[in-house]
Structure formats: C-alpha cells, structure tokens
Amino acid sequence: MPRYALRIEYNGAPFCGWQRQRDQPSVQGSVEEALARLEPGPHRIAAAGRTDAGVHALAQVAHCDLTKAWTPFRLSEALNYHLKPAPVAVVDCARVSEDWHARFSAIERRYLFRLLMRRAPATLERGMVWQVPRDLDVAAMRAGAAHLVGHHDFTTFRSSICQANSPVKTLDDLRIDHHAGQSGPELRFRLRARSFLHNQVRSIVGTLERVGAGAWAPDDVRAALAARERAACGPVSPPQGLYLAGVGYPDDPFARDWAN
Structure with a gap:
C-alpha cells in the first residue's frame, strides 16, 4: 500500500x-x-x-x-x-x-512558545499566545534557561501522568528571543530535542516566566531541576502559546519535488 x-x-x-x-x-x-x-x-x-x-x-x-x-x-x-x-x-x-x-x-522535535507582554486584553492574538500584563527580565530568563540545556533528569518538568519510560532527556537548544510583535512586545521560546516529556515545554516556560517576573532567581531553576520532584516546578503555562514547530528526519521526505 x-x-x-x-x-x-x-x-x-x-x-x-x-x-x-x-x-x-x-x-x-x-x-x-x-x-x-x-x-x-x-x-x-x-x-x-x-x-x-x-x-x-x-x-x-x-x-x-x-x-x-x-x-x-x-x-x-x-x-x-x-x-x-x-x-x-x-x-x-x-x-x-x-x-x-x-x-x-523522527530524530528531533522543535517547539515554539509565544508569550505576549501587555496589559490590554489580546484581541487579534487571543487564543494564540500566553499573555502576561508585565515586562519580563529576558536576561534573567536566559540565565535560568541555561541550566536546562543538555542531558538531564527532567522529573521536575514533566506531568505526573507522563507515560514516558524515563524522565532523562537531552534538551539540545532553548532560545528566548524578544520580538516587537504586531500586538505588542513578545517573547518567543524555541526548544529542540529528539523527544519531549508530557508537559515539559509548558513546565519550563511557566517556570522561566517566574524568573522573568522576579519571583525566582535564575539559580532557582538549577535547584528545581536537581530536586527531581514535580512539586519543585513552577506553574505550568497555558496551552494556547505552544506550537509544534517542526519535526526532523534523517532524510527529509518533503525536500523533494512537491508535485511528484
């Protein structure tokens, strides 16, 4: 077939x-x-x-x-x-x-998370971003994110109902970029790994938001990771800002004549 x-x-x-x-x-x-x-x-x-x-x-x-x-x-x-x-x-x-x-x-998955920073309610972007009513400290968030890149036990950052056999994953890349979005200033989180745990991305973004808001220090992210305990995680971000942005394969099936 x-x-x-x-x-x-x-x-x-x-x-x-x-x-x-x-x-x-x-x-x-x-x-x-x-x-x-x-x-x-x-x-x-x-x-x-x-x-x-x-x-x-x-x-x-x-x-x-x-x-x-x-x-x-x-x-x-x-x-x-x-x-x-x-x-x-x-x-x-x-x-x-x-x-x-x-x-x-598949050999990798790529996720995008969009976070809109403005007080006025989102209209055009409603349901497509996570909106917070304050500016966040991007430098602090990047410092906290650096503790998560690499090969780790991500028990803290996975759902309690996650069915993966092991919480050990390699996070290959985690970038946070600032964009002057059409609806206001926006942070875009880009994460890349071979595979992800259930709610891993949303748990990471929700925790880093606490760093950006000043409620956590960047080193608190390292401590949370080392705890290997779900209770040590920050809040889980809502789903509407999350996008499955791409899937990688050794031989990209779409890198050929689309009409054939």
Missing part, C-alpha cells in the same frame, strides 16, 4: 488535542474522516507527536496508508477540501517508503 507523509498545520483551540477520543473533536479524527471521504476506511494515521488540547501546530507530521496511488499534490488538495471548515490544513505531502514512520523515524 502506498504510504504518504503529511505536514499538517492546525489551530488547536477547538480540539481535545491531536489524539482521537470518543465523542470529542480531535485533529487526528478530522484528518482520518477526510481520508475516509477519499477511500473507504477505517483509517488510522500516526503522528510525530501528540499535542494536548489547545496546542497548535505549524508543522505536525503524520503518515497514512492508502490503496490508490495519489500524486502528493492531488492528495493534499483533496484532503484540504474535505477538511473544511476545520482549522486544519495539509501544507505539504510526500510519498515515502512503507517502513517510514512519522514518529519512529
């Missing part, structure tokens, strides 16, 4: 998350239902990562198996037609080998 990789963008606000759940709208369910309109189902697709309720994606990657050989362009066009009016779009598509897997073939 032909296998296809799909790069998917979505607004997570109306969904219970990526994963299909009974009686609740999900991104996975929306894509599978669109596939069923092209070929009789049932269809089950696999994704590079399972985003939570309210979390967005700029470049989620999933794969599907079909009986018909589609050109990637026509498959993406047909899926986008049947996905309407859900806020989900297939932005890229490629034919891949039958042993290629969206999750298990």
Whole structure:
C-alpha cells in the first residue's frame, strides 16, 4: 500500500488535542474522516507527536496508508477540501517508503512558545499566545534557561501522568528571543530535542516566566531541576502559546519535488 507523509498545520483551540477520543473533536479524527471521504476506511494515521488540547501546530507530521496511488499534490488538495471548515490544513505531502514512520523515524522535535507582554486584553492574538500584563527580565530568563540545556533528569518538568519510560532527556537548544510583535512586545521560546516529556515545554516556560517576573532567581531553576520532584516546578503555562514547530528526519521526505 502506498504510504504518504503529511505536514499538517492546525489551530488547536477547538480540539481535545491531536489524539482521537470518543465523542470529542480531535485533529487526528478530522484528518482520518477526510481520508475516509477519499477511500473507504477505517483509517488510522500516526503522528510525530501528540499535542494536548489547545496546542497548535505549524508543522505536525503524520503518515497514512492508502490503496490508490495519489500524486502528493492531488492528495493534499483533496484532503484540504474535505477538511473544511476545520482549522486544519495539509501544507505539504510526500510519498515515502512503507517502513517510514512519522514518529519512529523522527530524530528531533522543535517547539515554539509565544508569550505576549501587555496589559490590554489580546484581541487579534487571543487564543494564540500566553499573555502576561508585565515586562519580563529576558536576561534573567536566559540565565535560568541555561541550566536546562543538555542531558538531564527532567522529573521536575514533566506531568505526573507522563507515560514516558524515563524522565532523562537531552534538551539540545532553548532560545528566548524578544520580538516587537504586531500586538505588542513578545517573547518567543524555541526548544529542540529528539523527544519531549508530557508537559515539559509548558513546565519550563511557566517556570522561566517566574524568573522573568522576579519571583525566582535564575539559580532557582538549577535547584528545581536537581530536586527531581514535580512539586519543585513552577506553574505550568497555558496551552494556547505552544506550537509544534517542526519535526526532523534523517532524510527529509518533503525536500523533494512537491508535485511528484
């Protein structure tokens, strides 16, 4: 059966998350239902990562198996037609080998978190950023973030219901950039790792916000990490500022002629 990789963008606000759940709208369910309109189902697709309720994606990657050989362009066009009016779009598509897997073939995940700093309520960016009503100390946040880069036991920064076999992960990069956003000053956190624990990114951002607000010192982040105790974590940031920004593969399936 032909296998296809799909790069998917979505607004997570109306969904219970990526994963299909009974009686609740999900991104996975929306894509599978669109596939069923092209070929009789049932269809089950696999994704590079399972985003939570309210979390967005700029470049989620999933794969599907079909009986018909589609050109990637026509498959993406047909899926986008049947996905309407859900806020989900297939932005890229490629034919891949039958042993290629969206999750298990991935070698890195990249996340973006957007934090808007202004007092007036967000309007145009509502539901797309975490808004705080104060300026934050970016230098202090960067100093705190430096303690988290590298190979660590991230027990403090993972959900109590995380199902990962081990809390030990390597965080390859954590950058905090200041942007003069259209709606006001914005901090953008960019995190890169082979894989992440459940709620790891939101736990890190929520903790660093406390550093930026002056409630924590940068060295308190190091102490929290060393505690290996969930209770040592700062508050977990809300989901609406988080985006799955990209997934890396040894051989990028989308780095080829999109129409073939």
